Amino acid sequence: MSPDDLLAALDPEQRAVATALRGPVCVLAGAGTGKTRAITHRIAYGIRTGVFQPQHVLAVTFTARAAGEMRTRLRSLGASGVQARTFHSAALRQLGFFWPKVVGGAPPRIVEQKAQLVAEAARRVGLGSDRTAVRDLSSEIEWAKVSLVVPDDYATAVAALDRPVPDGNDALALARLMTTYEQVKEERGVIDFEDVLLLLAAMLAERGDVAQEVRGQYRHFVVDEYQDVSPLQQYLLDQWLGGRQELCVVGDPSQTIYSFAGASPHHLTGFRRAYPNAEVVRLVRDYRSTPQVVALANRVIDETRRAGGPAPLELRAQRPDGPEVRFATYADDESEAAAVAAEAARLVAAGTRPSEIAVLYRTNAQSEAVEEALAAAGVGYQVRGGDRFFARRDVRDAMVLLRGGARSADPDQPMAQSVREILTAAQWQSSPPAARGAARERWDALQALVVLADELAAATPTARVIDFVHELDERAAAQHAPTVEGVTLASLHAAKGLEWDAVFLVGMSEGLLPTALADSPAAIAEERRLLYVGVTRAREHLQLSWARSRTPGGRASRQVSRFLAPLWPGERRSPAGGNAPRTVSADPVARRVAERLRAWRDEHARQTGVAPTRVLTTTALEAIADRRPRTHEELARLRGMGQQTIATLGDTILGLVAEAAAPVG
Template identity: 50%
Template sequence: MEALLEGLDPEQRAAVEAPRGPVCVLAGAGTGKTRTITHRIAYLCQRGHVAPSQVLAVTFTKRAAGEMRTRLRSLDVHGAQAVTFHAAASRQLRYFWPRVIGGPRWELVDQKIRVVGRAASRLGLPTEADALRDLTGEIEWAKSSLLTPDAYPAAASRAARDIPAPAEQIMKLYAMYEQLKNEAQLLDFDDLLLHTAAALEDNAEVAQEFRDRYRCFVVDEYQDVTPLQQRVLDAWLGGRDDLTVVGDANQTIYSFAGASPQPLLNFARRFPEAVVVRLERDYRSTPQVVALANDVIKWARGRPAGSRLNLIGQRPDGPAPRFHEFDDEPAEADSVARRIKTLLDDGVAASEIAILYRVNAQSEVYEQALASHGIPYLVRGGERFFERAEVRQAMIALRAAGEVSGSLPEVVRSVLGRVGLTDDPPTGGSARERWESLLALVELAEEFVAAVPGADLPRFCAELDVRAEAQHPPTVEGVTLASLHASKGLEWDAVFLVGLVEGTMPIQYADGDESKVEEERRLLYVGVTRAREHLWLSWALSRAAGGRKYRRRSRFLYSLVPENHPAARVSAGAGRPPLMKKEKPTCRVCAATLVEAQSVKLGRCKSCPSDVDEELLESLRQWRAARARELKVPAYVVFTDATLMAIAEQRPTDSAGLVAISGIGASKLDKFGDDVLGLVRAGVGYSAT
């Protein structure tokens, strides 16, 4: 037992040794939460409080679940379930299906967007890929929020959703999607959770059998739980309280998908006898990175008490974070690539470097810059490691090799030599990528034999099968390019946070909604806390080389960049971004504080008189219709009616005035700014010819 507790800090040990019952671990980034909860599970099992087979631990990604299982095995805990919410629900529903539903099991829909596309086609809604992705996201949000189609419009309005189509149309689409899915006897991932919860809520025999099997529950990343997932958890518990939750409200970044930190923040209120432990010792990052992370989050508005974690760096000092401003994106990307080249020359592994951005579309310029400097890279979110053809071929070869003498790494290298692993790497291209994948398997064998001395080839193949099922790939040598959302749960020695400009960070559709702006701040916090030692934050004043320098650095940086730093300068005429001094938007007519999103966009109260230029408004409508036809998109994709009304009322005459209107950011300014400003300045009707 002492060996199990050895190496834990006082707070981690308090969480591990807490008695059975409700335990809430508020764990900041880098504070060892996975170590803590796996040791707690092992502690409860070794003390005889619960059998491993009675433990159900759930998290949100296959990778996190795979890591948890690996750690539990290393602690000699076998039989405990560590899976995602959906995997747990799928197994339970499959087992109980004959009793609660009967008949053949319905299949899981493999391409939800296709069913949404059929429903959209029937209703005459847009069926372009981008539009369907947005519409599918709204259906997923509604289901994860426990909303029926009829309840969607009112709920979307209350939540100030930035919806891709009128709420009534989405309501009809949602209903049609459910109809088509049921007719085809299909289930989506949300249905797995809904039916599992219903099976336990409505069938006492089923509930009793489940609760006899599982007695101890652990939930990781509890700040990301949705109402639907909380309903499933409540059905699992059935009034019991043997529950350990771990989370950090400062890392809530999935509210757009229905996640809420409230169950975490209200845990002690729901369970007054709960043990609450705060983990604030950061073992991941240097004190310099930790200090910046604390500065990012301390400016957040309305932080509840349960989210006020102040990280304390435990590592030796490192370099100060770097801030850089550039004239344009290509210059920013080239400078990032040059700095990465220096890090590589200094001995930092390429796999320990990441470039993180707010939206995936930002990756292209960095891919080009890295390629031009001969730096290998991987775009996270591409083909999964164990799904690659060369990896599947290698695993077949390893299984077929049988008994081979020699150390495990030597055996693996020898076998993989037959399928293309040479001593020297190819020069580049797909051949180099294939070689890197095979080499990663050899390195994984080296790691495995270090963790499990004496491991042979059959045992290594079994480990690969476990990892493949968990989608837990080894590290492939290359710089990682990923969105900030995709970086959650990962860490690197060096992190480059790029493109930190207004309209991108925070994203343009967040402006005017304080809760969305604060979620963007938390997203930046997540990005900062991914770095162990080297941290770079940069932005560019123009998208294209030689373009207009209309961009402004992110409002989140104004409290972070030292005033005497060269990057603290503000480009001429740009001014500070809105809300920097925490001003609330006010009506330009009566000066009242504006709350509703549409009022913020218009810059006036709904009850105040409009001073719209009707001729300009009609010109804008004609122009929008022509551009929509040209781009083959719905008119609202160009600009919504409310945005056109705001332009016709406020009549901006320069880029700064245009981007001050909520809903118009860097991307729309690039695409449509010249046209719109030309119409405003001309003050004459627009001719599509």
């Protein structure tokens, strides 16, 4: 692709990102606005125009899957050779390279699970060491390390943040635990994942020769999901940069959902303070979701502004109209799960692929009822966060067969056909087994390999089986699993970065969302952002539901989530004993008025250089569209309308309302 071809594939805002080749650059990208497309085209355009050299670019993201997807896209754009890695992957690679030179010998072994070490440290300092306590203590140790809080400062830090100490322990006791944990690691000659970043950052800060070599290698940085950067990751990024400004960051404050683990949106929201000359580009055109889904997402997240948070990006839907968002109330969790499974089965029967359907919930414990209901309905599913795809025994065995078969494969036979023949020895067949269970799960995994082979053959007709094996090896190293055909069950946290044609958000009640553990305004705000993330995962079909009781016949004591109570329609009793799903029907005149107001507001904001919500809030816009006022007095009665806005813009707004509400024709 030529440089012009790369730019031609982008919308104006994405093109602004792609052509902003000199840092610092801050991209505020709403959900579904094509941020990965924008930044991969930016890298490819920089390479095509000679501004970047592939080997000098480091693109950092937060999951192996996202890094793998970025590498795949860059290859398709002719930008091979760019390093796209997670923070930990990039740091581990550099630490492994420099450790023998700086320290000598091989780097210490990294422990994948710190539970045993934490349990030993807890016993030494007299704290609880049962499974639940160790889990909570491990999480707190991780938070302190990624927040750059050393043991001596822990008590002061949690007091300043009003952060509860796990299990009601004394902060000084936790500080002793943290010190002892480090001693236990040293005794056993191991390090943890947080140490990888800490040790590399320290090496770069203290050894000028190492820093010079790394900075000579990497001269341009791109950081995705920047709202989730922790202080430790930011410190490492600062060491990589070494005072340079060739940095492009991408993020959305409304999708900050990992504050409990040390992530902070302040690096993103304060980027202009750190880099006053930064170019800021806003991506708000939503290509993922229908206008119905986008409208709900905007209404959900707009409350963060009224609660004193930063003004959220207001998404603008680019897709045609789709089905109305469905709201459903059920008698109990069992009824809710059964209804969701039945609707998923209906979608599959109507042609939706099971892998394009997801059921999302706040906590993993909520999946059991849905799993049972889907199994009873004969709908295949996969639980995200379970066994890793490439760690499965049947997948490992299949890869062994493929390696062997690659040596003897007929070079004149299409690669995808050869793969099918090889996998037949692993019990793959063209049709799935009738029953669910281990046999079906094995078939689902092998079928995912077959589909991936078809995709590679379509993209590269000359590919051979050995090329397919290399693709699998690369994906296994990055944990970039292929798509397994089945309804996805996932927590809202695990769903971040993913999308489906149809999404069911279950358990939308107080105590579940927001969770009962959210006991501060900041925690409540994060729970709202979690709901926003869930809503924006849906492309076309979206249903939100909750159950009045946990068990059949139980006391109906639950209430709908406070985030959704203002939006939840009236309920209607269904013959099945639950409440039938209801849809929110948009008045066509109100929709026409809203679209006219929104177009005017966005243009006025562009001309005056302010955020659209500074001109007219979404709440006020929707109220005007619904009530269609004719005088300043009627405008003043609407929520969100201030006297200053009415005095300066009231006549314009009333004129637009009258024009848009007039009968068509």
